[in-house]
Amino acid sequence: MRLNFRFSNLFGTAYKKGNVIFTSNGSGLLSPVGNQITVFDLKRDVSTTLEIRSFHDITHIAISPSLAMLIAINEIGEASLVSLISGAVISVYPLRHPVTVASFSPDGKFVAISKGHCVILFHAPCDKRLFNHLEIYRVCYGFTDDVTSIDWTSDSKVFAAGCADNTCRIFSVHKLKNLVVYGLSMHKNPIIGAFFYKDSMDLLSVSSDGEVCSWEATVRLEDLEAASQNDQEKVLFKLMKRHRHIPTTETGAQALITAVAFHKTLRLLVSGFDSGILMLHTMPEFTVISEVKLFNRPVTTLSVNISGSWIAAGSDEHGQLTVWEWRSQACYLKAESHARHMTSLAYSPDGLHLATGGHDAKVKVWRVASGRTLVTFSDHTAAVTGVAFPASKAKVVVSASLDGTVRAHDLVRYRNFRTFTVPTRQVQFASLAVDGPGSLVAAGSLDTFEAFIWSMQTGILLTILSGHTAPISAITFNPDISGYALEMASVSWDKTLRLWNLTGNTADEHNPSSLGNVKEVVNFAHDVLCVAYRGDGKELALALLNGDIVFYDPIEGTEKGAISGQRDLGVSQTTEQDLVTPKRSAQAKRFQTIAYSADGEHLLAAGDSKYICLYSVPDRALLKRFEVTCNMSLGGVQEVHDRRRFLATYGSDAVQARTLEKTSLPIPASRHGEDRSSRQWRPDIRVSSIQFSPTGDAFAATTTEGVLVYSLASAGSGFGVSSHFGYSQDQPGTWLFESVGLDEQCTPQNARAALADARYGEALDIIVRLRLHDVAEEVLEGIPSDQIDYLARQCPVHQVAQFLFPFIARQLGGRSRHVEFYIHWADALLRAHALALRRSAAVWALASTKSAEQLALEKLNKDPELQTPGLLIERGEWAACQANLIRLQTGLNRVKTNVIQRYESVDNLWHYLESVVNLKCAAMMDQNHDERSNAETSSIVVRIPDLAPSEQNSDDLIQNEADQTVPHTLPKMADKKKKKKTKQGASENEAKKPETNGVKKSRNSIKHTVKKETKCGARKSRDQGAIRTQ
Helix, strand or coil: CCCCEEEEEEECCCCCCCCCEECCCCCEEEEEECCEEEEEECCCCEEEEECCCCCCCEEEEEECCCCCEEEEEECCCEEEEEECCCCCEEEEEECCCCEEEEEECCCCCEEEEEECCEEEEEECCCCCCCCCCCEEEEEECCCCCCEEEEEECCCCCEEEEEECCCEEEEEECCCCCCCCEEEEECCCCCEEEEEECCCCCCEEEEECCCEEEEEEECCCHHHHHHCCCCCCCCCCEEEEEEEECCCECCCCCECCEEEEEEECCCCEEEEEECCCEEEEEECCCCEEEEEEECCCCCCCEEEECCCCCEEEEEECCCCEEEEEECCCCEEEEEEECCCCCEEEEEECCCCCEEEEEECCCCEEEEECCCCCEEEEECCCCCCEEEEECCCCCCCEEEEEECCCCEEEEECCCCEEEEEECCCCCCCCEEEEEECCCCCEEEEEECCCCCEEEEECCCCCEEEEECCCCCCEEEEEECCCCCCCCCEEEEEECCCEEEEEECCCCCCECCEHHHCCEEEEEEECCCCEEEEEECCCCCCEEEEECCCEEEEEECCCCEEEEEEECCHHHCCCCCCCCCCCCHHHHHCCCCEEEEEECCCCCEEEEEECCCEEEEEECCCCEEEEEEECCCCCCCECCCCCCCHHHHHHHHCHHHHHHHHHHCCCCCCCCCCCCCCCCCCCCCCECCEEEEEECCCCCEEEEEECCCEEEEEECCCCCCCCCHHHHCCCCCCCCCCCCCCCCCCCCCCHHHHHHHHHCCCHHHHHHHHHHHCCHHHHHHHHHHCCHHHHHHHHHHCCHHHHHHHHHHHHHHHHHHHCCCHHHHHHHHHHHHHHHHHHHHHHHHHHHCCCCCCHHHHHHHCCCCCHHHHCCCCCCCCCHHHHHHHHHHHHHHHHHHHHHHHHHHHHHHHHHHHHHHHHHHHHHHHHHHHHHHHHHHHHCCCCCCCCCCHHHHHHHHHHHHHHHHHHCCHHHHHHHHHHHHHHHHCCCHHHHHCCCCHHHHHHHHHHHHHHHHHHHHHCCCCCCHHHHHHHHC
């Protein structure tokens, strides 16, 4: 099993905080999610994640208009430059202060970043080599509060900065005589946004109370070019119009503006309010175009795409993100995160969907390929504690909740078609399991310490399993259904494991306790938190409260071994509110969830830590640890300890002082896992559930950050973000297939040596890079057939399209006799990469949505190769791939024709041999008939006995002749036989033929005469017949 899993996508969280922005072509949306950035492709309905791995939450992002580059700034002021082609972080610039606004100039030469009460102008990164990617050009002062917005003129010479001190200041990038700094003060509340009109110095400003002011400049934008002349007048701004928004809240109070955006081409002003209302106005007339209520919470960010048709709005309280198409009044995208932490997840049997449940009482189903929400079920009224798919039904998802219900949902009609309850009492369910065929549903209770079994078809409660004395923490069915017994395992906080036999008795709906009995009870030294069966059902893994993982054999009833994983969970920095040291805190960590791999050789375990541990089951050893996050904004992440702070915090004097100052205790269980009454509250990182994909090439985990999906690094998958910007990208390689050029190790001798040492992946990698047909044929035909499917899944997509398909088509075109072997290769490659090739073809076929003016504006038309997205670019690679596929199809058709012809030849040979057998049988029948005739006529005794040896020799000769004769000789023998029957004087020709033919002729003449005499026996006497026979 390959172990090079890496982070691939983030589900469950669409938006957290900060600003959202559209990409340059308007079809992609970037949203900050914790310390990463999620990219939504609005046209393909796909979302990917930029793994920036910042040490704190990202609050501001900006895209360069001239380069495929992104600047992301976190909450402590660290600016990361990210390449949108490779997704890699180029450099990190420490600003050492929280940032409020970041904006690139339209020409991409400058970037303005507001830091404290000033605005810093940086030289933006360019395509030249620089020692420092960000160099300070100048600093603009004069503000008395934080800067809230920055906007540029069309020629990038002047920018306006709105401030929370109710003023707006206008700065020039270069020092001009007629414009240096100009202040506008007319608002009574903090300014939310200030924007220039297109190709003009006129601007508008919007304050939080809804007041909109339009300002007109006395100097045109073109006049700034000659600003160095002495006869130029100073730039003046005059207030032309004032408008005010008048939306109200549900209580009747005036709503405040929390976010604003402006589209310069359409002169469209978009305003978001704290009541969740979105309003659109045309400027400068201030005509209302549309008004819609998107959220129930304040709108925190707004963005308009380049065409002005889509408006992106986000609300950080519930993590909601919406793309509104205002012309059609339709919601193009509506992504909503789980309002609180997620508790469980489950893969569908086909691996295409992923279901999650959370504390917000919702069940969400996600598409694994796109990362988008398929459907959200909101039928539960309390926290969802478990979700599960039946192994044989991919369109049914079952969920359990603390509201006392277990619900079955239909993914075809998107409805709740079955609800399972306990009719006698109210029960809170803490665990859930569904058997493989999907006929039984089991749930463990949190308060009554019982397990309940229902029928999926009827919804009737079949049995109640009692025996535990503490809450049931986990329950699972044995996946092995080959036997006659149906086994179920349940673990509890009472330190026991109970194995139940559910086929011991007959179920009676009037007596729920008639079904199921205890098969075995196993006691442990600590509470059991979770349990998992191996794929074959012959081993159980249990996670204990002390951090150990115990392996148990349910057939033999013995403990097979254990893993002490408490040290693998790590030691994290404690907060000042904790009354224990980090070492003591680490001793309380444990695994909350475990999962077996498909082959049962590896085990994933995670819990109260930022690490996901991968263990080898046979060796009982830790193989790899996956770090969930490095976000210091979450608790339990930092591992570096400062003992000076510990002495100041945990010293005897400090503890005594805190004890004297502490007058009250927090209310117990007031909020699960959270104490937001503290001044500095941050959630702790933890993993609540983990599961392998049924395909074995990925696993998913529900964490505080969301659903993290780790998949095997498959070359050819690509990053998938540069297509939003019109850039092509090289596909990264993997540990098995490195997509690099030739080197000194890439030789035919090394390929043969790797093949001899059974290193088939390395040998295949070498021949794919060498592209020598004779060496490729030798290596491919030397690979065992049982390794073909595995190696085909690991091949890079571009290598499959460029080399393997043409080579297999060439071999099937008549150059190789191993037809079935190469058909197996073609089938494995198509099964593994057909979907990726189809996507690449679709991307290539999409027409560019940008006009020539837009491309010139974005300055992305320097290289024509950069304008074609996708893997197979327009230079002819896709056409070559299509030709190779046609050649492959032609070769398969030839193989089919050859097989049909060979079957026809075999069929003809079979008919011939069947005719020979029929002739031999006829000869034996004639011989028997002759013997019966001899018994009737006693006079026929002269020549027939003499022919017995010759008859035996004749049979042997006929058999030898049949073995050496081809099918086309059969009609000749039949013609000769007919001629012999009709000719007279056969005895004269008999002397001229060989001995074998003479024997045959004598035999045929005897048979002919006997038959003739039999017909004429009534007219002639027996004596005459005997004389004629002699």
